Amino acid sequence: MSSSQTIQLLTHEDPPQWWARLSGLKDLSECRWTVSADFTADADVVLLSRRELELRFGKEALSPSKVYVLFDENWTVQNLRRSLSALRGALFFDSAGSTEDSKRVLQLALSRQAERARQTELMHLMRTQSRQIDEVNRDLERVMKERVAAEAESRKASQKNISRVREIISFIKDLAQLFEIGDLLPLLRRQIKEYHGLEAPILFVPRGEQNGDIYYLRGSESVRSRLRGTWKGSSRIQVNQTEDSRFLANSLGRPFGKVIRIPLITGRHQSDADRAPVLFFPHTLDETQIDAVLADLSEKLQPVSWALDRLILEQELKNTSRNWEMTFDELPEPIAIIDHDGTVLRSNSHWSDELTTALKDARDRIRLGEKYFVVERYPIRVSADSRPLSWVVYLRDETKSWKLKSQMVQVEKMSAVGQLAGHVAHELNNPLTGIRSLAQVLLTEVEDESQIANDLNEVERAAARCQGIINNLLDFSKGAIEQKIHVMDLNEVVRRTLPFLKSALGRLRTDVELCEESLPVRIEPHLLQQVIFNLINNACQAVSPSGEIKIRTLKRGDRAILEVEDDGPGVPEELRERIFEPFFTTKSEGEGTGLGLSFSREFVRGFGGDLRCEPKTTPGAVFRVELKMEPQS
C-alpha cells in the first residue's frame, strides 16, 4: 500500500470553514490532504458533505476508482438512504459525532482505497500478463498453423510420389501386356495426355542395316510403314533438330515442326547405340517446359525401352519360328518331332494321326493306303554323348519309286522270260520243223486213208499245234520289248492267251463264251494278255481246288467287255477298291506280290479303259475289263 495516499476535500465553499470542522481528522497519519472543487482532481479518497453531493449529483461524473466518504451533521434515515443510492459504496460518518469515529471511517476509506488501488494494480498486471499470454498464444498458433501447413504440404508431396510410383508400376504392367509394337503408341499417348503441347509419339525401329519400320497413330489406329534407305542414329536425346523434323516429314509425307527425339537404349544396344529404336515427340513446348517434361518422362523411358526390346525380340522370334514352320510345311513329305514315348511333339501339315499309329509298330517302313514311306529317324541330343531326348522322324515317300521299281522288276522279269522263251522256242522249233516236214513227206509215201496215214496226220497236226503255241509264246514274251500299240480283236487276244492257262485251269470247269462279232480295241497285245492271264490265274487260285470259271466277251454299245467270273469266296465290298492298291494282297507271303491287279488296272486305264471288281449276287467274284471299241475297218 502506498504511504502517500491523498484525501481530497471536495467542496465549492470556503474551505477553511470545513477545515475547522474537520480539524480533528487532519492529523490522520501518513496521508496528504487537498482541498479542491474539482471532482476530477487526483485523489485517492474524496471527502464530501451530503449537501455537496446533493448539489453535484447527476452533474458530474464520479470516478469509480475513488473511495467516497460522506459526512453530515444530522443524518436521517431518509437522507442517508438517498445519499447511498446516489453514491453506491460510499462510506459515511456523522460530522457531529466523535472524531474517533470519523477517523476510523476515513481510515477505512483509505485502506479500502489502498485495497482498491492494489486490486487495480493487480488487475492491470493481470491484464498486461494476459495480453502477453495472448501474444504468445498467437505466436504459438501461427507456428502451429505453419507446421500443419508444412505437414499437409509434405503429405501431399509424398501422396503425389506414391501415386507417381503407382502410375509407373501400372504403366510397366501395361507395357508388359503389350503384344504388338504398334500398341506401344496409344499407351504412350495416354501417358503424355497431361502435357499440353506434346503431340502423339512416333516410333522408329531400325531393321537390318538399311531398313526400318516407322509406327505412327492414325486416329486411334497404330500404323506401320516400312522405310528404306540409310539411317543415321544417335544415342542422345535431341531437341528441335531440323534433321529430325525433315526425317519425319520425308517418312510420313506431312510437315513437322519442333521435335524431341529420344533413343530407346537397352543393354543390347550398348555397343551399337546408333541402331537403337527412336521415339519422336512433335511438340509446341518452350524450353523450360521441355526440361520439365523430359524430367517427368525420364523414369518411364527405361521401361519403354525394355518393353520395346522385348516386343522386337518376340517379333524376330515369331518370324524365325514362322519361317521354320513354313519350311516344315513346304516339305512335301511328313516330318515330326517325336519323344521317346512316341508322342508327337510337333509335326508339319502332311503328318496325320494314322501315321503316328502306324509308326508305333513300324521300324523302317510304313504303308498307309496307297502310300509307301521309308522311315528316317534323327536323334535330338542335348550333348553328343547324352541319350536322345526326342527324334526327328522324316517319312520319305517312296510310293512312286517303289512302284516304278516293282514295275521295272516286272518288265525285266518279263524280258528275261521272253529271251528264255525265244531260246526255248528256237530249240523246239527246229525238231518240230523236222517232225512236221517228215510227217508231210511220209504222208506222200503211204496209202491214203491207211492207218499209218491217219497216224501221220495226227503227228503232223500235233506238230502244227505245237508250232502255233510256240509262236504265241514268242509273241507274248517278245511283246515286252518289241510290240507296239495297235488295233486287235479282243476275242483274238483271249484266244491267244488261253493256251498258257491250260495247266492253271487244269480240272476246273471252264466256260468260255466269246462274242461272235469282232471286238476291235486299241491295245498293246502282250500287256492285255498279261491282264487276261492275271485275271484268269487269280480266278483259278480263288476257286482252287475245284470250281467253275466263266470267261466271256461281249459288246455293250461302243464298249468291248471281258468278264472273268468265278464261284470262289468272292471279294468283300470294302476291299473291292483296295485290292487294286499296289502291294495289297490277300494271298499268303511269297504267293503274290500284290502288284498283279494294280498293274492290270494301270495297263487297262492306259488303253483308255477300266478294270473293276463288280458286285455279284451269287457267290464268287467278277472282274470286268471295259475297253472302248475302235470303228470296224
Next chain:
Amino acid sequence: MKVLVVDDEPLVRISLRRALEKRGHEVHECEDGQAALEIWPKFRPDLVYLDILMPRLSGPDLLKNLDPELRGHAKVVLMSAFAGEYDLERAKSLGADLFIAKPFADVFAVIDTGEGLTVGG
C-alpha cells in the same frame, strides 16, 4: 540237180532229203557249215538249204568263207527259227538268194521255192 542240205537238226535234214529225193534230186546232208565247206568242192551243189545257227561254222560264216568261183551258180536258201533277226534283204546281203523262216508250214512248198530259184536263175 544236186542239193546240199546243211542243218544241225537231223529231222530237218531227213525230211528235206526225203522230199527232195521224191522229186528226183541228188541230195547230200551236212550237220554244220564246216562239213559243208569240206564237201562243197567234191559235190558241187546247184541248190543249198542252209541253216543259220549251227555249231562249228554257221550258215553266214560258210557263205563268207566260200570261194565265189567254187560256189559257181549254186543258189542258197537261208533258213532260221529266229525269224525276227533275219529277212530276205539281210539274207541277200549275206550272199544268199532266199530266206525261209522256220518252222515250215509245208515242206513241199519249201522244195517248190528252191526249185523255182534254179529254174529262174
